[in-house]
Amino acid sequence: MQYLKYAINHLLCLTLLLSVNSHAQSIVVGAEQWALYQPLLKDKKVGLVVNQTSMVNGQHLVDFLLSKKVKVKAIFAPEHGFRGNHDAGAVVDNNIDAKTNLPIISIYGKNKKPSQEVLTDLDVILFDIQDVGLRFYTYLSSMHYMMEASADANKAFIVLDRPNPNIAYVDGPILEDKFSSFVGMHPIPILHGMTLAELALMIDGEGWLNTKNTLNLNVIPVKHYTRSDHYSLPIKPSPNLPNxxxxxxxxxxxxxxxxxxxxxxxxxxxxxxxxxxxxxxxxxxxxxxxxxxxxxxxxxxxxxxxxxxxxxxxxxxxxxxxxxxxxxxxxxxxxxxxxxxxxxxxxxxxDKIRKMIIADKSAKQISETWQKDVAEFKRQRKPYLLYQ
Structure with missing residues (x-):
């Protein structure tokens, strides 16, 4: 049943993408396609997982949704904070947004997954954050925990997709279970070559969520986007990635x-x-x-x-x-x-990379050790890809 639900959602996404001519047209990120996700938010109480990259034609998604009379009730802040002005690893505290008076709930630090009580007054969790395509970039981990929390609380989860500036590369060792942490939660290569919406589909479809419930997952793909497109980020995704x-x-x-x-x-x-x-x-x-x-x-x-x-x-x-x-x-x-x-x-x-470096192995010798696993991962991820 879970796979059937995923397959139907995936088919709808592909139909949407194939219905447009992707050549010589500007990329349109998920957040800019209001007509597609407005029905999913109508009369719903919404929690947003956003940061400084969550922009809609020059306007922050929070302000955009409020202007559309969406019932935004809470903001969930990942690493670097809601405004993206916290150091790497710095504590992100609960707060109140001065502009909107909305509660800001930290999902970085001790409480990486919100309690069920926090989600009680919400119907939908909307995720919109720019990623850079690395397993250890923690926005992916935050998305995973919010997906779990949403499933546990029987709340819908929506991902507004954005391009991956490193989408052309799939490389690195597959994560071993004993090295799992917040900078690596999934059995995927370091460079996975996927967008966060594709990864959300894979996390759900592969059963990687630690929940007994079925997640109500929807994704809004990027329009006019292909895996060969270069995408220069309009806003730095974190303080130390400026260009x-x-x-x-x-x-x-x-x-x-x-x-x-x-x-x-x-x-x-x-x-x-x-x-x-x-x-x-x-x-x-x-x-x-x-x-x-x-x-x-x-x-x-x-x-x-x-x-x-x-x-x-x-x-x-x-x-x-x-x-x-x-x-x-x-x-x-x-x-x-x-x-x-x-x-x-x-x-x-x-620990194999470190040990092979200490053993004076070359970069080529080290890279060769995971090529078979990368090929298998490419096969595994294929059903979840949204872009050609």
Missing amino acids: DQAIQLYPSLTFFESTYVSLGRGTPFPFQVLGHDKYFIGDFNFTPISMPGSAMKPKLMDKALTGQDLRTVDIKGLDLSLLIQWYQKFKQNDAEFFKSPNFMDKLAGT
């Missing part, structure tokens, strides 16, 4: 979070430089400083660092060569490289 280059390098540089090397937090170019004060590759100089809202206490703060300027390099997908090069530089100096091995393994979804 296309940072988003493109994010899959390869995030592992440096677990090391002693700075990846540019506390500078105008986070996720676009690498550096250290003692051991380094390259001759680019920079100094991380405290930047409230994006990097309150960045790694190696106030130290003069030397390293690599990656703002114009062409690195796409998952490339471990930089991580390996920097590991070797530290090894040559008998210096410890991995500051937090456990965090490295959680990001990777396995």
